[in-house]
Amino acid sequence: MSNSVIKADNIIKKYGRNYALVGVSVEIEKGRIYGLLGRNGAGKSTLMNIITNRVFATSGRCTLDGEDLLENDKALNRIYAMSESVTMPAGLTFKQAVNITADFYGGFDKDYAYSLAEKFKLDPKKRLSALSTGYLTVSKLILTLASGADFLFFDEPVLGLDANHRDLFYRLLVERFAETQCGVVISTHLIEECENLVEDVIIIDKGKVLAAGKTEDILTDGYSVTGAKSLVSAYCQNKEVLCMKNIGTISSAYLKGTPENVPEGLEVSRPDLQQVFINLTGEEGEQ
Known part of the structure; x- marks a missing residue:
């Protein structure tokens, strides 16, 4: 039996004349952990908000197992999204939330x-308005982890957390995932922290x-x-160059594919996820 899947198909979102998302198509499968990676303002939150009906797309369609998610309460109850903003009245206590x-x-x-509140040392009787930024994040993490939904979306989940609470959250998330095999999406620009956790990656930039x-x-x-500018430039001829950066007389190029016939004088390396992200989304250096 195949796993449940959320599909976003050719999503476009405009605010006036500005595009927040441009033809975005992604699939999110239950039983996998995804990293939704992008700089601030890249469109990550907009995409999550469209999937969960907090924002409506200008065009395009989101489905869960083939059912349209638009104003579909039954399907939407299978998704829980922790947002970066507070969605509950601040006067509520955590217990009321x-x-x-x-x-x-x-x-x-x-x-x-x-x-979980006990593990994080969060007092359930405390009002949300009285919580620090870190503990407000903790409250939202707990509600998401305990929701029982098939798909859990986390938008910047470690905002304001100290190192101990960040570590605790990631451990609890892995435990919960192992128990429920839910689908997990972690939307973040802090790539190093989740690199060893995510099985799949969606990198988004400028919508x-x-x-x-x-x-x-x-x-x-x-x-x-990486090497002398002339050597790198010559090697890159007729190859798919994704990014080129220059520092003085030294150049570094990020290319698609596998290295072949690399001349002496050039250093070849495999980038980690953070480096891939920077190479794909960073500003190009002098050509």
Whole structure:
């Protein structure tokens, strides 16, 4: 039996004359962990908000197992999205937020939510308005993890968290994923922290998807060569160059494919996910 899947097909979102998303198509499968990577303002939150009906697309379609997600409460109840902004009244206590969320999500696990609150040392009687930035993030993480939804979306999930709480969150997320085999999407620009966690990557910049696929495939689908500018320039002839950067007389090029017939004097390296992200989204250097 195939896993459930969310599909976003050719999503376009305009605000006036400005495009927030331009023809975005992605698939998110249950039972996998995705990294939705992009700089601030790249369109990550907009895409998540369109999938969850918090924002409506200008055109395009989002589905879950073939059912349109637009104003489809039954399908939307299978998705829980933690947003960077606060979506509940600030005057509520965390306990009240738990009760409200449980009313909307039949699979919500209150006991699990309170056990997480204890681990994070979050007082359930405390009002959301009285929480620090870090603990407000913690409250949202707990509600998401305990929701019981088939798909969990996390938008900048470690905002304001200290190192201990960040580590605890990632450990709890892995445990929850192993138990439920939910689909997980982590939207972030802090790539180094989640690189070893995500199985699939979607890199978005200026409203467009630059790369999407299994993390391993994306890492092995490109390489960098570094050396004297003249050598790098000559080597790059008739090859697909994704990014070229120059520092003085030294050049570094990021190319698609696998290295072949690399001349002496050029250093070849395989970039990590952070480097791939920078190469695909960073400004090009002097040509």
